[in-house]
Amino acid sequence: MKIAALLLVSCLALAASAQDPSSWTKPWFCHRNDCPVYNVTSSDPHAGVEMRQYAAARWLSTNITGEVFDRAISTGFHRLFDYISGQNVDAIKVDMTSPVRTEVVDGEGAERMYIVSFYAPYAYQSPNPPPPRPSSELVYMRSLPPLRYAVYGFDGFVRRWEDVQANFVYLQSYLEERNIATVPAREMVAGYDGPYRLRNRWNEVSFLLA
Numbered sequence: 393m394k395i396a397a398l399l400l401v402s403c404l405a406l407a408a409s410a411q412d413p414s415s416w417t418k419p420w421f422c423h424r425n426d427c428p429v430y431n432v433t434s435s436d437p438h439a440g441v442e443m444r445q446y447a448a449a450r451w452l453s454t455n456i457t458g459e460v461f462d463r464a465i466s467t468g469f470h471r472l473f474d475y476i477s478g479q480n481v482d483a484i485k486v487d488m489t490s491p492v493r494t495e496v497v498d499g500e501g502a503e504r505m506y507i508v509s510f511y512a513p514y515a516y517q518s519p520n521p522p523p524p525r526p527s528s529e530l531v532y533m534r535s536l537p538p539l540r541y542a543v544y545g546f547d548g549f550v551r552r553w554e555d556v557q558a559n560f561v562y563l564q565s566y567l568e569e570r571n572i573a574t575v576p577a578r579e580m581v582a583g584y585d586g587p588y589r590l591r592n593r594w595n596e597v598s599f600l601l602a
Contacts, residue, residue, distance in 0.1 A: 413514045421545075421584045421594035425490040426513045433540070441566055442543045443601070450512040450522055451493075454531050457505045461553035465494055468508025475531050476510065482524035487513045491582035491596070498577030540601040542567055542574065547593045556581050559597045573602035
């Protein structure tokens, strides 16, 4: 009974700390930007894989279909950049955050959908008021619940689907070998650096855990 109570207290403390940016130390690859709050629940340094529990969060997103990977990211980025540059109902600028996140929803060719997202700055995360509403109907805000992801990080530039595909295969094989279940038809790519950072770049591929 005491052990169960201690486990419950530990889980509640973990969830609470994951919700509060002020009690969280950002990883180096966020640099000066606000970025999603998470706790590492398990880590395999040799394989470069982490299991992360992400806090509930608000994101600004846009959907792209009928485009190849690189064009979809470019289209999505520019829509969202216009939003943070002032194309919102309050006509105010919103700070840039990290990462630029792209969810790849299962499909082939023109049937594949990409959801490109910017993380809302801490000033707009709960319990604070949400960010200003977008002026464009192509951009929307969504609130995601706490979620668990398996994550693999790597350096370099991500310009084409071929730049990330091998990393997805690696992470998927890692998880399958350990019987770790994932949500099917959802792959996620996160890029933390702009094009002018030439060294110490950081990208991630991840799967949503079941």
